[in-house]
Amino acid sequence: MKFLDEAKIFVKSGDGGAGCVSFRREKFIEHGGPDGGDGGRGGDIIIEAVPNLNTLIDYRYAQHFKARRGYHGSGANRSGPSGPTITLKVPVGTQILDETKEQVLFDMMTPGQTVLLCKGGDGGFGNSHFKTSTNQAPRQKGEGWPGEERWIWLRLKLIADAGLVGLPNAGKSTFLAAVSRAKPKIADYPFTTLHPQLGVVRSDNREFVLADIPGLIEGAHEGAGLGDRFLGHVERCGVLIHLIDGTQDDVADAYKTVRSELVAYGGGLEEKREIVALNKCDALTEEAIAEKVKKLARAAKITKKSGNRVYPISGAAGSGITELLRRAFEIIQEARDAAKERDDAVAAAEVHIG
Ligand SMILES: Nc1nc2c(ncn2[C@@H]2O[C@H](COP(=O)(O)OP(=O)(O)OP(=O)(O)O)[C@@H](O)[C@H]2O)c(=O)[nH]1
Numbered sequence: 001m002k003f004l005d006e007a008k009i010f011v012k013s014g015d016g017g018a019g020c021v022s023f024r025r026e027k028f029i030e031h032g033g034p035d036g037g038d039g040g041r042g043g044d045i046i047i048e049a050v051p052n053l054n055t056l057i058d059y060r061y062a063q064h065f066k067a068r069r070g071y072h073g074s075g076a077n078r079s080g081p082s083g084p085t086i087t088l089k090v091p092v093g094t095q096i097l098d099e100t101k102e103q104v105l106f107d108m109m110t111p112g113q114t115v116l117l118c119k120g121g122d123g124g125f126g127n128s129h130f131k132t133s134t135n136q137a138p139r140q141k142g143e144g145w146p147g148e149e150r151w152i153w154l155r156l157k158l159i160a161d162a163g164l165v166g167l168p169n170a171g172k173s174t175f176l177a178a179v180s181r182a183k184p185k186i187a188d189y190p191f192t193t194l195h196p197q198l199g200v201v202r203s204d205n206r207e208f209v210l211a212d213i214p215g216l217i218e219g220a221h222e223g224a225g226l227g228d229r230f231l232g233h234v235e236r237c238g239v240l241i242h243l244i245d246g247t248q249d250d251v252a253d254a255y256k257t258v259r260s261e262l263v264a265y266g267g268g269l270e271e272k273r274e275i276v277a278l279n280k281c282d283a284l285t286e287e288a289i290a291e292k293v294k295k296l297a298r299a300a301k302i303t304k305k306s307g308n309r310v311y312p313i314s315g316a317a318g319s320g321i322t323e324l325l326r327r328a329f330e331i332i333q334e335a336r337d338a339a340k341e342r343d344d345a346v347a348a349a350e351v352h353i354g
């Protein structure tokens, strides 16, 4: 499936249908009186978050969505039917922003969530509404109200529990392939991964979603390499798994480069929990592993006392992965518990207000 995480679209709800001017005409009934029905409502534009969708690619090919107008009213007090609603399906995690891309209007966080983006215009009144004691045969009618229109941006921020970060070639995609059934492209040149990929990691009845994103290089926040725009996809993760290629000379420098890009990006990435892993240990001697783990711990300010550590692993050989995943599950569980507590607190506050 092709990937697209931003799209600008135009939406317009339907105009209301016009009311009708009509008079009752029947044999033996004189002056039957007005019986023009009301116009129908214009179609609404609704956005719905749906599961099992990971891209906004459909909006590359169709950018204009106009709902139909309501039908006009007709005689015998028949109201016109409403115009059909248009429902735009977006992946869970999509934000809806205004035309300037500055304000988030809605955040589509739960499957099945819907928002009414543009309300269809109301139908106009038929002439039966205009009957008064002094005007028994009105020829007035309402024209129907216009629908609403606007340009909006859709921006997808994938929802994953953990995100892989690191320099290009650090072995992120190899790691994703080793721990999930995802089949990302892997190759020994930088920027093999061009857009985010998700995989589901399962172990003892538990599971979490892991996101692999393109590698970061120095200056990514200024657009170097593929830039840092894919970092949006790890903004909502409970933990970052930071892979460092152990076969390079200066692992501490590699670590710091990526960290400073995370800081420059903002979005709360700096404060996120992080698991630091020295990767490609299959290609290193025991001494080299020990020395590089030590260097990384110093660079990442990981002390033994904190209970945290640097994980020596090999995505290709599958070593050290079980321990790393166990740690990831722990942190993710804590993040889920904290999120649940927040949700419960919000729900309690709502009940209180209500
Ligand atoms: N020896 C060894 N090589 C590895 C390991 N993991 C990955 N590699 C190799 O490193 C190269 C890059 O691997 P990828 O998984 O594509 O790296 P990436 O971090 O996804 O790279 P980008 O997508 O470009 O950011 C490939 O040639 C892999 O075969 C490992 O654990 N050990």
Ligand SMILES: [Mg+2]
Residues within 6 Å of the ligand: 172, 173, 174, 184, 185, 186, 192, 193, 212, 213, 214
């Ligand atoms: Mg990759």
